[in-house]
Amino acid sequence: MLALTGTGIGRRVAIGKAMVLDRSRQEIPKYEVSQDQVHSEIKRFQSALARTRAELRRIQEEIPDHAPHEANAFIDVHLLMLQDPVIAEQPVRAMEEHSYNAEWALKTQADTLVEFFRNIEDPYLRSKKDDVHQVVNRILEELMIENDPPAAALDGNLAGRVVIANDLTPADAVTLHHRGITAFVTSLGGPISHTAILARSLGIPAVVGLHHAVQYFHNGDLLAVDGQTGTVLVGLDQTLLTEFQQRQSNQAKREQQLSALRNEPAITCDGYTVNLLANIELPEETDTLERFGANGVGLYRTEFLFMNRTEPPDEAEQYEAYRDVLDALTGPITIRTLDLGADKQVDGGRADGATKINPALGLRAIRLCLSEPTLFRPQLRAILRASMNGRARIMIPMLSSLSELEQALEIVREVKHDLAREGIEFDSKVPVGGMIEVPAAAIAADLFANRLDFLSIGTNDLIQYTLAIDRIDDEVNYLYDPLHPSILRLINNVICAGREAGIPVSLCGEMAGDPDYTRLLLGLGLVEFSMEPTRLLEIKERVRTSEREKLMGQTQQILECADPAQLRMMVDQLNRDGEQKYELVP
Ligand code: PEP
Numbered sequence: 070m071l072a073l074t075g076t077g078i079g080r081r082v083a084i085g086k087a088m089v090l091d092r093s094r095q096e097i098p099k100y101e102v103s104q105d106q107v108h109s110e111i112k113r114f115q116s117a118l119a120r121t122r123a124e125l126r127r128i129q130e131e132i133p134d135h136a137p138h139e140a141n142a143f144i145d146v147h148l149l150m151l152q153d154p155v156i157a158e159q160p161v162r163a164m165e166e167h168s169y170n171a172e173w174a175l176k177t178q179a180d181t182l183v184e185f186f187r188n189i190e191d192p193y194l195r196s197k198k199d200d201v202h203q204v205v206n207r208i209l210e211e212l213m214i215e216n217d218p219p220a221a222a223l224d225g226n227l228a229g230r231v232v233i234a235n236d237l238t239p240a241d242a243v244t245l246h247h248r249g250i251t252a253f254v255t256s257l258g259g260p261i262s263h264t265a266i267l268a269r270s271l272g273i274p275a276v277v278g279l280h281h282a283v284q285y286f287h288n289g290d291l292l293a294v295d296g297q298t299g300t301v302l303v304g305l306d307q308t309l310l311t312e313f314q315q316r317q318s319n320q321a322k323r324e325q326q327l328s329a330l331r332n333e334p335a336i337t338c339d340g341y342t343v344n345l346l347a348n349i350e351l352p353e354e355t356d357t358l359e360r361f362g363a364n365g366v367g368l369y370r371t372e373f374l375f376m377n378r379t380e381p382p383d384e385a386e387q388y389e390a391y392r393d394v395l396d397a398l399t400g401p402i403t404i405r406t407l408d409l410g411a412d413k414q415v416d417g418g419r420a421d422g423a424t425k426i427n428p429a430l431g432l433r434a435i436r437l438c439l440s441e442p443t444l445f446r447p448q449l450r451a452i453l454r455a456s457m458n459g460r461a462r463i464m465i466p467m468l469s470s471l472s473e474l475e476q477a478l479e480i481v482r483e484v485k486h487d488l489a490r491e492g493i494e495f496d497s498k499v500p501v502g503g504m505i506e507v508p509a510a511a512i513a514a515d516l517f518a519n520r521l522d523f524l525s526i527g528t529n530d531l532i533q534y535t536l537a538i539d540r541i542d543d544e545v546n547y548l549y550d551p552l553h554p555s556i557l558r559l560i561n562n563v564i565c566a567g568r569e570a571g572i573p574v575s576l577c578g579e580m581a582g583d584p585d586y587t588r589l590l591l592g593l594g595l596v597e598f599s600m601e602p603t604r605l606l607e608i609k610e611r612v613r614t615s616e617r618e619k620l621m622g623q624t625q626q627i628l629e630c631a632d633p634a635q636l637r638m639m640v641d642q643l644n645r646d647g648e649q650k651y652e653l654v655p
């Protein structure tokens with residue numbers, strides 16, 4: 070059995086069969102074919118050779134006339150190599166003599182050839198070993214693709230499948246969810262990447278940042294994925310399998326137990342009411358809100374409407390989407406205006422070849438909307454029109470300066486004016502709030518609070534920008550620290566600014582859905598939390614076992630604590646307080 074660990078997402082466990090999507094990094098299969106299959110195995114090899122040849126010729130034809138002469142010569146070398154007996158004939162002999170499968174027969178012969186080139190003294194000829202690699206990899210790709218084409222994998226039903234990939238974009242995660250995927254594992258990625266957030270929201274257990282995941286697993290391996298600890302097990306024996314099945318059933322029991330809290334109020338022991346809202350990405354998630362008893366939506370990430378398509382949705386399509394969400398739910402629905410950019414590209418960034426060096430610091434969110442009013446205005450019109458169907462709130466992401474805010478507010482005013490002139494109905498009092506997720510805005514939160522109807526703290530980005538760690542880079546994830554004194558002070562500053570301006574402040578980053586931070590945030594004075602719906606009941610349980618007044622005193626000491634280790638211990642102590650005193654569920 071092999072146990073590998075990355076970062077767990079979603080706290081659930083799942084059992085399923087591996088489906089590896091990164092063919093290029095997969096191990097070359099080695100097996101023996103039966104005597105009567107040798108002939109067809111040789112044919113399979115020869116047809117892969119023919120396809121490789123055809124592909125190289127096609128590439129050659131597409132080389133533009135003005136391309137340097139070397140481009141053609143380079144492909145000629147590869148075409149010649151395809152005819153070399155070591156590549157074209159010796160693998161056939163190895164198949165006949167040892168009954169090797171085609172891939173393995175090719176690999177063994179190619180290794181000999183590479184070794185030969187490696188030992189040549191002339192540096193030019195020695196470098197030819199790279200060409201051998203490239204040609205052999207092309208043939209291998211042809212051979213391996215024909216067995217189980219990875220591109221087709223995403224088209225089928227993925228129930229019972231654990232997809233293993235180098236990386237998945239948020240757009241991929243949406244597709245996988247629609248195909249009924251059981252779990253996924255990626256080599257890259259961190260816990261607050263948008264792909265991870267989406268996995269949590271959609272209830273897909275996942276492990277991200279499991280380095281070289283695609284090399285460890287093979288199609289069809291039975292895997293146990295633990296979203297809580299980040300462990301993936303392969304080659305499980307019956308005992309472990311039973312243990313995992315037991316954990317799945319305990320999980321179901323715990324969920325059942327928590328569901329008793331669904332209609333209970335979120336009130337602290339000393340009588341303070343806390344507003345628990347949900348974050349949604351897809352309109353279909355409104356069903357889940359009902360199940361977990363959310364009071365409304367604190368963050369609707371509308372950019373997901375724009376993904377997996379070539380054209381952005383027009384005003385009419387957006388109007389219908391927002392109207393449906395508003396119709397389906399009674400509480401406030403906070404519709405965040407487009408936050409595209411950085412790791413949220415419509416197609417995962419594949420179509421646009423230009424790679425930005427620092428996309429998280431680039432033309433993202435409100436910056437993109439202000440530079441492209443053709444994206445921003447139809448969205449604002451759609452939200453305002455839909456506001457007749459419920460309690461809509463507009464929320465502007467990633468504000469960093471007041472002038473940006475003033476421009477955005479001016480466009481909102483203009484759009485309202487246009488609608489009124491056209492005789493289209495909308496709620497003229499729709500609250501307009503802003504996300505505080507850039508340190509500059511958190512430090513000057515009072516200035517923003519004076520111009521907005523509400524604030525929402527986006528700790529995912531606030532932590533990324535304050536601590537200078539890329540939220541999707543698993544190599545620096547260890548620095549992601551919601552308890553960093555600077556983060557706690559910024560959160561405190563925003564809550565105080567909201568209180569002084571007399572406007573509500575909510576928190577909609579991942580921190581809001583982690584019960585380890587609930588008491589700390591209550592102590593800082595937060596009374597509105599927005600999170601993935603599946604986290605809601607556990608947070609409610611925490612709220613109902615907390616004494617806010619007492620927490621406020623304890624949290625002041627935490628804010629003043631200069632020693633990070635001691636600070637952590639004080640937070641642990643908050644979480645342990647009253648553990649025996651309160652019964653967790655009624
Ligand atoms: C955040 O940054 O905390 C947030 C909620 O927004 P997103 O994760 O979509 O960037």
Ligand code: MG
Binds near residue numbers: 529
């Ligand atoms: Mg954000």
